[in-house]
Amino acid sequence: MSKSRQPPSRVRGYSATHPPGRVLLPTQPGWDQLVLAHSGLFTAHARDRVWTVPEYRAICIPDGSRVSIETSRHVAIRCLYAESSLTLLGDRLRVMNLKPLVSELIYHAIRSAPMDLSREIDVALVTLLADRIAQLQDAPLYLPFPVDNQAREFATSVMDRPERDLNEHLRSAATSRRTLERRFKTETQLSLGRWRRRARILASVALLTEDDNVTSTAYRVGYSSASSFIAAFRSELGVAPKQFIQIKNLQEYNH
Secondary structure (H helix, E strand, O other): OOOOOOOOOOEEEEEEEEOOEEEOOOOOOOEEEEEEEEEOEEEEEEOOEEEEEEOOEEEEEOOOOOOEEEEOOOEEEEEEEEEHHHOOOOOOOEEEEOOHHHHHHHHHHHHHOOEOOOOHHHHHHHHHHHHHHHHOOEOOOEEEOOOOHHHHHHHHHHHHOOOOOHHHHHHOOOOOHHHHHHHHHHHHOOOHHHHHHHHHHHHHHHHHHHOOOHHHHHHHOOOOOHHHHHHHHHHHHOOOHHHHHHOOOHHHOOO
């Protein structure tokens, strides 16, 4: 290889609209990635946790983390890749609330990629991004997931049909309520009822992203009234549904 050739870029970008289903993103050992939805929403699955990631949030996936991403409709996905040695994206798997300035910096970096770190302007952008990303707060949009097979089947059933009564799910379960209660408490640190409430609230985030009607969303995730849904939503995510939908300046979202 000629010595005059420039070294390969250490920061890259990716932009594409993906159809419903599993999102197959380009990956490579030695690289961290930040994934966000330019529009719409996706879910990110690890072995013991599921995240709901709507607009104005992003997931940091350090090198070596096993995470699958799925969508229920067409979603415009944006990714920023950085060599792990840069520590641009941190070393922790997490979903973050994106402040407006950080969102703009990320989109600018993706549009500018591949970045040439021999140029001062690119070095300055990477340095600023690393500093701002490190200061972002985690978004409380995760659901701890059991690893026991029977508990996972029950959990998947609740996530697929959040509107169903708990007893309906239990009747079709392959084990007793007492056993499920014990396994959920051990593996998720949440009671069965508290876990189901959180699962329903995170399911509502996807519905609110599509249609901001709070009352219809409440019924679609199994609440008998909008007021009880709003109370549960606020308890889990720190804000009311309407506030969550309307958040543009995430400096106000400090849960």
